[in-house]
Amino acid sequence: MTSAALHRNPLADGVIELRLDRPPVNALNPAYLQEIHGVLDELERDGGVRALVLTGAGKVLSGGMDLKELQSFTDDDQRAMVTALNTTYARLYGFCKPVICAAHGAAIAGGLFFVLASDYRIAGERAVFGLAEGRVGVRFPVGPLELARAELSPSACRRFMLGGGNHDAATALALGVVDEVLPAEQVLERAIAVAGEYAALPPQTFAHTKGQLRGALLDRIARDAAADPMLDAWLTDETSVATRAMLTSLKR
Numbered sequence: 001m002t003s004a005a006l007h008r009n010p011l012a013d014g015v016i017e018l019r020l021d022r023p024p025v026n027a028l029n030p031a032y033l034q035e036i037h038g039v040l041d042e043l044e045r046d047g048g049v050r051a052l053v054l055t056g057a058g059k060v061l062s063g064g065m066d067l068k069e070l071q072s073f074t075d076d077d078q079r080a081m082v083t084a085l086n087t088t089y090a091r092l093y094g095f096c097k098p099v100i101c102a103a104h105g106a107a108i109a110g111g112l113f114f115v116l117a118s119d120y121r122i123a124g125e126r127a128v129f130g131l132a133e134g135r136v137g138v139r140f141p142v143g144p145l146e147l148a149r150a151e152l153s154p155s156a157c158r159r160f161m162l163g164g165g166n167h168d169a170a171t172a173l174a175l176g177v178v179d180e181v182l183p184a185e186q187v188l189e190r191a192i193a194v195a196g197e198y199a200a201l202p203p204q205t206f207a208h209t210k211g212q213l214r215g216a217l218l219d220r221i222a223r224d225a226a227a228d229p230m231l232d233a234w235l236t237d238e239t240s241v242a243t244r245a246m247l248t249s250l251k252r
Contacts, residue, residue: 006035007057008043014050015195016043018136019122019186020114024211026056028110030077033084037091044096050199052095054114055102065241066111067136079231085110085224086143092117093147094218096207098198102191103127104145104184109136113144115177115239120139120198122162123169124184124193129177130166137242141230144219152177152216 018039020026043049056062101118107197108134115121133140148157156175169181182190
């Protein structure tokens, strides 16, 4: 059962919209990621679901980690967050049914991994995309790191992960991060149409092919996640300073 922060909306032909709704920027924390993981389990077991449209409420897909909560993280919170990042994005990446991402607005840091884990990605023309972890002093756990390596070209990895800046939709399209760019008001409608096309594909063949493409990487994440060094080293002395600076800049 979903909470008020996560909506399941049945559409036609077995397509389900899963909408992130945690205002103001659909920020992430361990509990929210775990809830998403649980819903994905339910949707995969549901034989009536043929495809998933993943989108966000408000003006963004997701702004990533809740930086305000991060300020007061305990060691247990850190481990819970790293575990949730590793398991939830891997769960989405391995979801056996088609996932179409409708990124009408920004997808930053953890928010970008919803895009990278999807099978087809449609962006709003004013959307921005980035991996800001380096700017807030947060390191990459094994799951997001492997996903970025798999879904971004070496050049895009360099620009996104080392630079930490945001990139507009045209740049994201040129780098292969997204597949289409449309006016924001057309993104969801197009995503639903694409999901309908994917839903018509033979489901067992689709699931098998997806498993062939991603199975080895998912096995590697599952093997390495239990001993991920980031469980005890995700946050450093730099994190609180960099996070406060980021929050200050956002207020401006």
